[in-house]
Amino acid sequence: MDLDPRRLPAWQVAALGAGGFTALLWVIEIVDTAMNHRLDQYGVQPRSGEGLLGIAFAPLLHAGWAHLEGNTVPCLVLLFITLATGIARGLLATAVIWLVGGTGVWLVAGSNSDHIGASGLIFGWIVYLVVRGIVNKRLWEIALGLVVLVLYGGALWGVLPGQPGVSWQGHLFGAIGGGLAAVLFSNDRLAEMRRATARIG
Numbered sequence: 001m002d003l004d005p006r007r008l009p010a011w012q013v014a015a016l017g018a019g020g021f022t023a024l025l026w027v028i029e030i031v032d033t034a035m036n037h038r039l040d041q042y043g044v045q046p047r048s049g050e051g052l053l054g055i056a057f058a059p060l061l062h063a064g065w066a067h068l069e070g071n072t073v074p075c076l077v078l079l080f081i082t083l084a085t086g087i088a089r090g091l092l093a094t095a096v097i098w099l100v101g102g103t104g105v106w107l108v109a110g111s112n113s114d115h116i117g118a119s120g121l122i123f124g125w126i127v128y129l130v131v132r133g134i135v136n137k138r139l140w141e142i143a144l145g146l147v148v149l150v151l152y153g154g155a156l157w158g159v160l161p162g163q164p165g166v167s168w169q170g171h172l173f174g175a176i177g178g179g180l181a182a183v184l185f186s187n188d189r190l191a192e193m194r195r196a197t198a199r200i201g
Helices: 010-034 038-042 050-060 065-084 087-108 119-136 139-159 168-184 187-200
Strands: none
Touching: 010 038, 010 050, 010 065, 010 087, 038 050, 050 087, 050 119, 065 087, 065 119, 065 139, 087 119, 087 168, 119 139, 119 168, 139 168
């Protein structure tokens, strides 16, 4: 079987990407459990020099199996949809969500706290998929965004403070990153970038 990503349909590459990322989360949690959860210290620790590492590592870490199980299906579904509708664009959007989510937590969350988990990415993918259709003014993208909103829109209440032990800041800034990514990588902006690159070339 040929698994060269360059020859596979986009949906298959997206499935491999979403499945591979989710599998990585489980492998990391297995290692973390074997290490008595010592990896969890590498989450985002606001306004701490070491805590900056958490911007890169926090979405890969989870506070136990229940935390990871709760994020597994949304990660699989939302990352698959994000990548299936454009691999390069989906990867760029995920990078923006990852960076904005972690940086926002580092800047504004309470001191002496440690923020881990992929839920910031999940909130970002939800908002990205919903806003993208509106920005691009494409009916099928709007319809897809509505489906995502119906399935996962209730989770967006998680951007509000109030639930102990839950990083609402991670949810909020992940969602902001998703909206920003939808605007940055809209069809019009990407077309402008291609035209600019062609003129330079």
